């Protein structure tokens with residue numbers, strides 16, 4: 514089968530023939546129908562995350578935002594069969610630790626990230642295996658198509674968990690979103706749909722334009738602003754109730770915290786780059802005196818899909834709005850490389866394998 518392989522960090526992915534996977538007893542094989550290309554793929558490709566022991570090995574097949582059809586099942590599989598339409602959240606849990614038993618695969622003690630670990634080849638391929646598949650596969654409702662589901666495997670669901678669960682967003686809240694890539698634009702749309710007032714911050718006018726189309730009440734171009742955090746605060750009538758760093762560089766993290774009003778909540782969604790190596794200075798005294806919260810947010814508990822599908826089914830949320838271009842597997846290396854300059858608008862999704 515064809516797959517896009519990371520042969521050397523920073524060099525274009527190699528699209529080539531590899532062996533078709535065989536399922537282990539706990540696994541299913543999923544034929545990929547759609548898979549998003551994400552900033553996390555770009556980080557992995559750069560060789561980032563050695564500082565958290567998570568550098569992706571060379572030889573890896575990337576791809577962690579897939580939707581597809583089950584094509585083979587291992588002998589221990591009980592709830593899935595060939596032909597099932599599934600999405601696979603990127604955080605593959607073991608299904609047995611205390612967090613998994615609460616439905617929180619995103620907090621699993623032995624989590625394996627799909628496509629970002631040597632033992633979990635990803636979905637930039639015609640097919641891929643899923644560990645503990647009974648636990649980890651999410652069956653798709655009939656009314657959600659594969660392409661929109663690709664965004665739900667990572668960025669859309671990540672934004673939903675960050676806002677609805679970690680920030681406990683309420684209607685009427687002012688929400689600053691720093692960084693309007695896939696997860697940031699998802700957060701804008703979700704905040705708007707849940708009755709909050711999103712303020713989009715980015716350095717590119719085309720991304721801010723897209724944010725306005727998705728419901729941003731206001732936008733700030735951080736490349737032109739004298740003081741980005743102060744501008745956001747003024748727009749939010751004194752300070753945002755919730756602010757998200759959807760990128761993961763020092764500037765967006767610090768601007769996000771600086772955008773908050775008293776007792777506001779910062780949610781860190783973006784992971785850092787080789788520039789920060791996981792360390793960013795934050796204004797501890799201000800955070801203490803203004804009683805600001807700093808929350809991390811990672812993926813989404815599997816038990817939250819039911820609510821997400823309900824909101825999609827009734828039309829409140831439309832993940833298809835975040836999809837940027839669709840492309841072929843052969844075009845994936847070039848699209849990934851172009852993320853160096855933050856050129857992609859919306860979520861690029863591979864739909865031809």
Ligand SMILES: [Zn+2]
Nearest residue numbers: 551553667668
């Ligand atoms: Zn992703």
Ligand SMILES: [Zn+2]
Nearest residue numbers: 607610613621
């Ligand atoms: Zn677990």
